């Protein structure tokens with residue numbers, strides 16, 4: 001470690017100032033990065049009370065000498081960068097000389113550090129900005145930092161901190177990111193004196209992922225590599241059936257740093273397009289390596305976002321690497337099998353139409369959206385979707401289509417439309433057989449016309465209503481499972497689950513502990529006999545960690561029910577037997593609010609005989 | 620190539636083999652059957668890459684050897700509609716002619732090159748079992764296997780040979796069926812999980828009860844050889860749940876039923892239940908069983924059954940489908956149910972070869 005220098009004024013201005021410390025997890029991140037920069041081989045993190053009381057990070061890195069430690073929390077003191085040119089070629093995690101200064105101004109910090117060259121170490125401490133001269137002390141080589149009582153002098157911020165388990169889960173997530181980026185470093189994490197995590201130095205990424213996410217996920221990952229146009233990519237990709245409801249399980253790293261990037265995210269999405277449902281997110285670990293001058297990391301206060309000099313090149317190389325890998329892997333046959341009968345192309349097309357229609361309906365309330373029935377809707381341009389049309393584009397496209405249809409018919413009166421009815425009457429008449437179209441929609445005759453049903457949306461709504469009624473009456477029948485189904489969890493998910501156990505048992509889900517990183521499903525709602533309990537619980541967990549942590553119990557329950565209903569409902573693309581179709585329509589009569597799915601989209605469109613007659617000019 | 624085929628046996632061959640094809644697979648070659656005609660006979664081959672089947676046709680008159688790929692669904696339709704007892708199949712460079720007495724079809728065919736081969740058995744080690752027994756085993760297990768692909772290795776049926784016995788186990792995590800049968804000869808003790816699709820394909824081929832079936836396991840595959848048919852399939856990877864540990868051995872309450880009486884009672888008790896009701900409750904009291912099925916939306920049904928019962932009163936609920944599915948396939952007059960206490964797993968047994976564990980449903 002070199003000498004810490006005060007940065008010249010000019011450079012100070014070049015560095016975007018910003019909020020570095022938001023919560024205990026941000027402190028952990030900064031301290032971890034400093035330890036990594038110091039070349040640590042092992043880093044131990046200990047937190048108390050979610051880090052609100054204490055965060056301690058100990059490393060066995062290069063350490064600091066007397067001069068360095070004295071300057072440690074002087075703002076813009078850094079050993080990592082001394083002139084503006086360096087800013088263009090950053091190789092270290094830190095470079096602003098800002099983190100310790102910010103942390104020290106809002107907490108009680110103590111640092112003990114020793115370099116190999118020194119017999120003894122030095123200690124400094126600082127309370128809300130007041131510090132003292134370094135004092136010699138006995139210490140091992142390396143650095144320990146204690147951060148106590150974060151925000152003790154900023155009551156407004158302190159009050160803003162969440163409960164212990166929430167803060168702990170944020171800490172875990174930060175550690176996970178750094179641990180994934182630096183698999184060769186040994187990490188441990190303990191909370192309130194109990195060791196939560198021990199990740200010995202791993203010889204490869206898969207090993208590190210196993211340590212963090214469990215064997216089940218790690219074993220299914222396939223690897224892809226490429227090295228072109230000075231961009232090196234290493235990817236570990238989960239098969240489509242491991243997809244999640246949030247993008248949280250996508251970890252992207254650039255030169256050893258965790259980043260969020262919408263270009264990369266988009267490329268990953270594109271690569272998986274057609275292989276997973278539109279509302280799911282593939283699990284992927286992507287490591288990018290490029291010369292520091294090809295990217296600007298100084299655009300975000302916590303460096304989580306970066307700016308690529310050529311983001312298109314990054315996008316296309318990520319996409320290309322993944323696509324090529326998928327094409328030659330037997331994954332494709334696995335995908336084909338699991339996709340069931342619909343071929344990939346079909347799946348893409350139907351998904352696209354489904355989305356377009358959903359967007360369309362969402363965008364304009366049904367009463368103002370005259371969906372005139374017209375002939376051919378086949379004018380849809382398929383080539384577009386390679387470019388990934390936006391919802392807006394699709395809507396425009398569809399609008400055009402409908403526009404053309406309307407012009408074809410001479411008048412567009414109010415009644416010439418197919419509208420979502422608030423209270424649909426869906427009694428299929430005796431003669432009324434139900435017809436399934438494109439494995440997505442059901443068409444049935446009613447007493448005075450016809451209805452079109454979105455099979456997934458309607459079934460989802462029915463299940464949701466029935467479930468919530470049953471929960472209300474305390475009558476959820478729970479099917480015990482023969483063998484408990486394990487569900488692997490991250491620490492954050494684990495912490496969250498403890499809080500919602502009660503709610504889950506109300507809906508008939510019984511969980512038991514299953515090792516340190518997993519729970520097992522022991523009983524599951526009987527009515528969802530088609531769902532895979534393990535996958536369903538996984539989905540619930542994924543959704544719940546996305547929710548604001550102060551959500552009320554009812555909101556949590558709603559989310560759980562919505563997840564279960566979605567999982568258990570027939571999907572777009574499922575072929576339904578006649579019996580299933582009539583059952584679905586019969587159930588809709590009993591279900592409340594059956595005209596809209598839990599997400600608010602309409603489930604049933606209705607057209608009366610009178611409207612048909614007008615359309616066909618029989619009047 | 621050219622051959623005159625008996626319509627009925629060609630139809631049967633196409634019916635069976637095309638069950639291996641994944642409908643609407645994106646690879647055109649995989650929508651075809653390979654027709655391979657040699658001096659000694661004609662073979663129809665189909666595969667979806669996971670499972671492949673070769674069906675040797677009897678009653679053909681080979682005029683000229685050769686081979687070609689024919690779209691399976693069209694071929695099947697033509698043969699099905701054919702009014703004659705025989706028809707002629709002729710495959711040329713890029714087309715295939717099918718002639719009956721009054722109709723002539725010319726079908727475009729695809730390249731044979733690249734059509735995956737169905738692997739043959741390569742070792743001597745294998746089991747031998749009578750077709751009829753095997754069929755009975757399939758019927759009594761397959762229904763309990765997981766229907767949709769889940770993350771667990773229960774999307775298939777476990778084969779566990781041991782000495783002169785073969786055991787099969789299937790479970791979907793909520794119930795488990797286990798059946799045993801005697802082998803003609805053993806030879807391997809390796810266990811394997813056979814995909815459900817392969818199981819039902821095999822089921823279609825087991826027509827003659829007395830025929831011998833040879834089964835071999837090799838490199839993650841199962842190869843099954845019947846006099847006319849060879850099936851080769853990949854196995855389901857993964858570990859099967861430890862079924863022995865989930866079969867309760869300490870159930871002290873034993874009740875005997877006439878299988879058809881219990882079937883009828885369960886069917887009637889579940890008439891008013893819906894997909895999402897609380898299952899059918901069984902209430903046992905002195906020499907009496909009352910079955911109740913109710914759903915908030917429809918109402919309630921009650922059925923009484925006189926039985927021999929001298930234990931403490933006991934109540935347990937099951938998903939009626941699980942019980943009905945088993946009762947339909949047991950094939951014996953009597954069936955027994957073993958229980959331990961309220962809301963504990965039930966074990967159905969019939970004969971000394973079939974066992975079925977059903978997990979209870981309870982109000983949470």
Ligand SMILES: Nc1ncnc2c1ncn2[C@@H]1O[C@H](COP(=O)(O)OP(=O)(O)OP(=O)(O)O)[C@@H](O)[C@H]1O
Pocket residue numbers: 001004030033034035037038059061062063064068072077078079080093094095096097098099100101142143
């Ligand atoms: N664990 C450590 N081991 C050795 N030196 C350290 C350690 N932590 C901090 N330092 C020294 O203290 C300096 C200030 O650290 P600080 O985190 O405030 O700034 P930085 O890492 O240079 O940049 P930034 O905060 O913007 O990431 C570092 O440049 C480094 O020289």
Ligand SMILES: [Mg+2]
Pocket residue numbers: 030033034093094095099100
């Ligand atoms: Mg730093």
